[in-house]
Amino acid sequence: MIQKEKALIFEISRPGRFACSLPECDVPQKDLSELIPGELLRDSPPDLPEVSEVDLVRHYTRLSQRNYGVDAGFYPLGSCTMKYNPKVNEDMACLSGFANVHPYQDEKAVQGCLELLWKTDRLLSEITGMERFTFQPAAGAHGEMTGLMIIKAWHESRGDHARTKIIIPDSAHGTNPASAAIAGFNVVEVKSDENGLVNLHELEKAIDGETAGLMLTNPNTLGLFEKHIPEIARMIHEAGGLLYYDGANMNAIMGVSRPGDMGFDVIHLNLHKTFSTPHGGGGPGAGPVGVVKELVPFLPAPTVEYDGQRYYADYTRPLSIGRVRSFHGNFTVVVKAYAYILTMGAKGLRQVSETAVLNANYVLAKLRDLYHLPYDRHCMHEVVFSAENQKKQGVSALDIAKRLLDYGFHPPTIYFPLIVKEALMIEPTETESKETLDSFIKAMEDISGEAKQDPELVKGAPYSTVVSRLDEAMAARKPKVRYMPMSE
């Protein structure tokens, strides 16, 4: 049974309980004050929970039951590629020879880890048409920052210090401009055209001698392929800039077209999207960055190299932008992606993208009569509708999203991309069957009907969840961000 309110672990805590079993001290039990001067010691122990192992297991089990994951059902969160996370890959990442290896061990004692990184670099390079990858970036945004710094470093290595601007379309992810700022760039936004693509005329106006590069997601966040990419690449390159590929939507094009062949110079991939590693309720992901040959010297040090006999970390990279994360990044996430690629093979990966695109177009075809389609054409791996029709009845994209919870689905991404009013961004992924898509489509049809007949019903949703809509304004106005017992 799921309770409506769940006690905090601090509220079930009872002095004297514990859920661990530690060995007795087998070395001389010196008094701690003999080892560490008293003024460095804390006055009282930190206020941590005191629970038995049974309490602990029940607490977290019950918390888990208040969550919704891909294993529970359909998760069409646009731009997030919430595909199924293969179980065997989890097992592989837990192998003791991966999970219990210290990152500073002698290279002789980590040849398997280094080989896996080196080989995954080769596989991702082939899939994307890049020369080399770094695995230091921990997430997509981290990869963006890394890639943009590489672009900056390349310009500066040529003595070109005037390149201060990065061009970003108005449909881009919020991380794009935020990452550009950290890499020290000014952001120039270009508008999309009436087809939802980069407006070439606007782009031309935006390009000048200060253009360091362009960031582009392709297919873009509307789920549309930027078909003018060869032309865009030519324009940017002729102006002396470089092209950055935001790999968030790579799931649409594997084995069909490669960013390197489109003219991109730097790319990040989200292993926790395209390459099936789980998102963990908000990470850890991994955002490896790939570059073309000319940019390899600028990758974060160290890189992993192979001399035909042994794998080793190469620290002597004078042009490197430097380290962006400790050690080799999120290694065991890379293990899962490696296992995924080996399982799928070339044909399998192409089938992934083909099916992802087919599934999205099926949803598009089935819902286009009920939901407004701002860009009326075939889509790639995701489709963006607008709830404009429903809005006339007083029902917003948010209301529709909340009502979907009652139908047992995770809602699509809403209010993104920013250029579509009342956006509903649906990404089904390839791991969903026609039956699942049909039941989702049926729910969306029903909700559209409800919006007409009983808008209040939709606006009051959800009804079946452990809590109803939460007051986010109150949370932000008077932030309570940790538990404080009544007495405080």
Added chain:
Amino acid sequence: MQRYIPNTGEQQEEMLRDIGVSSIEELFADIPESIRLKRDLDLPEALSEMELVRHLKELSGRNASTDEYACFLGAGAYDHYIPSVIQHLVRRQEFYTAYTPYQPEISQGTLQAIFEYQTMICSLTGMDVSNASMYDGATAVAEAAAMACRSTGRAGIIVAKTVHPQSCEVLRTYSRYTGRSITEWDHKDGRLDLAGLERLLSDDTAAVIVQSPNFFGLIEDLGNLSDMVHENGSLLIVSCNPISLAMLKPPGDLGADIAVGEGQPLGNPLSFGGPYLGFMAAKEKFMRKMPGRIVGETRDRQGRRGYVLTIQTREQHIRREKATSNICSNHSLNALAAAMYLSALGKSGLEKVAALCCRKARYTYDELLKTGAFSPAFTGPFFNEFAVRYHGDIDRLNEKLLEHRIIGGYPLERDYPELKGVWLVAVTEKQTRKEIDDFVERAGSL
């Protein structure tokens, strides 16, 4: 067909008919011919599950695992015992197959767990507010520096040379193009040299960053450091080992404005370097300057308690280039593991682990010195790690130890050329007296 792709050929045909096209190929019509890949990707043949498992077991078997080797290596990542219960709980699919909790009504599990995590981090560090996690300890240091610059309107960062070298490297990379200047603050006998700081502080100093226990394992005496830093209008950032905080005075009590650190020791396996988690906590007045997700408590329409991501106007999806950070995905599952670990050990257990580490490290230190092959490198107190000077070649020593299934210490010379011959040795509750005696005997006799 592929086991992760359920649609049958027949269903695909049906779907194509409903879409109104005759082939999947037509759906890709927007991709110009010139940039099509006109061959198969050149990848190895797809493996069956059995073949995959065999291959990965073979690869993993080529690494020395701390299951089979006694590990005396730390330097920022520590080989602690992780109670069995943690893996069982953290691997519940409801947690690990969920996305960032954008829909709070079906994400109360993650949100409440992170709220609890934030509370525990505040308790450990003596701070008022914690975020939901950063990528690792190094990026947490870099983000804390950026936060200090935002808060003070200054651009200078002074960082002690005894802060983890990788944190310093990441700090430098993050500062490369943002106009921040990084000044190194040298140590004296392995610890902070307060007199030296006086000369480095300026009206452009946004923050001073220190680490305790520092990279050499020594516990810093932060005494009146915070007064000195605050009188200069700067902030104090303290990086720390969370397990040590069961015993040591927390940064909050020492006047720190921001506390950060590598959270790996809290229930996260070594994993050849990641995924780990960075923790970050601060005094209340800096809450709105913090990077990353923060979970807050609120009420639903029926007045029931619930949790949401809050103060989001700091973040990239709203503020874009004006956000406090570009971080989006953080390390939520690692933070969850950390919270589970802290709950499993509890108030008494964490203290016990800390005391075991401390006593075992001291015993190992004393025994190593007795062999005559080692001498003290520094004189200050230490927690779970210490530096000793070896009268021989450290690389050879480590190599020999490895032959005996022992992972030896870290050669400080790698980052500090002046510390040639100095060996950084870590000991946790995992190393038994027998393992320690064996290690000491072999190390002392080579």
